[in-house]
Amino acid sequence: MNIQWYPGHMTKTRRQIEADLKNVDLVAEIVDARIPVSSRNPDIDTLCVGKPRLIVLNRADQADPAMNRLWADKFRSLGYAVLETDAKSGRGIQQFSSMVRQALGEQIARWREKGQVGRPVRAMVVGVPNVGKSTFINKVARKKSAKAGDRPGVTRGKQWVNVDGGLDLLDTPGILWPKFEDDRIGMYLAFTGAVKDEIMDVETLGCHLMSLLALRYPQALMESYKLSQLPGREGEENDISYGYRLLEACAQKRGMRISGGEWDTQRMARTLLDEYRGGKLGRFTLEVPQKQ
Numbered sequence: 001m002n003i004q005w006y007p008g009h010m011t012k013t014r015r016q017i018e019a020d021l022k023n024v025d026l027v028a029e030i031v032d033a034r035i036p037v038s039s040r041n042p043d044i045d046t047l048c049v050g051k052p053r054l055i056v057l058n059r060a061d062q063a064d065p066a067m068n069r070l071w072a073d074k075f076r077s078l079g080y081a082v083l084e085t086d087a088k089s090g091r092g093i094q095q096f097s098s099m100v101r102q103a104l105g106e107q108i109a110r111w112r113e114k115g116q117v118g119r120p121v122r123a124m125v126v127g128v129p130n131v132g133k134s135t136f137i138n139k140v141a142r143k144k145s146a147k148a149g150d151r152p153g154v155t156r157g158k159q160w161v162n163v164d165g166g167l168d169l170l171d172t173p174g175i176l177w178p179k180f181e182d183d184r185i186g187m188y189l190a191f192t193g194a195v196k197d198e199i200m201d202v203e204t205l206g207c208h209l210m211s212l213l214a215l216r217y218p219q220a221l222m223e224s225y226k227l228s229q230l231p232g233r234e235g236e237e238n239d240i241s242y243g244y245r246l247l248e249a250c251a252q253k254r255g256m257r258i259s260g261g262e263w264d265t266q267r268m269a270r271t272l273l274d275e276y277r278g279g280k281l282g283r284f285t286l287e288v289p290q291k292q
């Protein structure tokens, strides 16, 4: 992933998506189940106003199963249809087509009244980079970058992928930008690997991730790094300072030293990020739904 979002780029993307929206009945918004807040586009509601939307909690295999349920409930309570998927293995994908039809039940009934029986439903897939849009589309369509016949006037050169006779998918995933104004969001996107580490130095990123995991998943963190207990957090201690002490403790357990004899917290931070992204520490969800 290497997209720079500049005002011009964002405007062009917004226009493209607005134009594509005219040709679809529903929008499938793909969200990263590990960070369901940070992986959403801030302008999606304005962009998709009036379009039925389905939220796909993708990467469910990498997220905490109990939190997947909480998030699904949360989005349902906001009025969205929700589907949990692991686009890599294909789990949950087979329900997509029936969920789309269900979400469009009234619309389909109206088409039927007008005699438009058998009109296929058209859906567009949108999401921020790296959430799994392409993988999702390929799995739904059961083929790799499938090509279907252009429909003059409707698609203007775009490819429609026919999924099962009743569902057409727009083959160009709408790539939306994440929210930038909030540093926390940039950091969460870096934790999962959705944006490059360069937004922050690796050690600082590692300190923040350590603090967060110690708060949300202390048991798993202790088990992964064989810590008999987590160091206590001092009164006003900030995430960086506390995370740094955790990095030291883990580096010690792993025998990571630098030449002067100090613990190699830099290397430990790198290891933590790699292991978190590789799912070696467990299935962790970093954002919790807010209570209403």
Ligand SMILES: Nc1nc2c(ncn2[C@@H]2O[C@H](COP(=O)(O)OP(=O)(O)O)[C@@H](O)[C@H]2O)c(=O)[nH]1
Residues within 6 Å of the ligand: 058, 059, 060, 061, 062, 085, 086, 087, 088, 089, 127, 128, 129, 130, 131, 132, 133, 134, 135, 136, 173
């Ligand atoms: N474990 C896991 N990996 C996934 C999932 N979805 C996508 N990926 C992987 O994430 C990477 C980025 O996916 P891609 O479809 O290119 O994301 P896009 O930028 O949104 O189109 C690829 O290596 C995929 O194999 C998922 O649900 N679970």
Ligand SMILES: [Mg+2]
Residues within 6 Å of the ligand: 133, 134, 135, 173
């Ligand atoms: Mg892609």
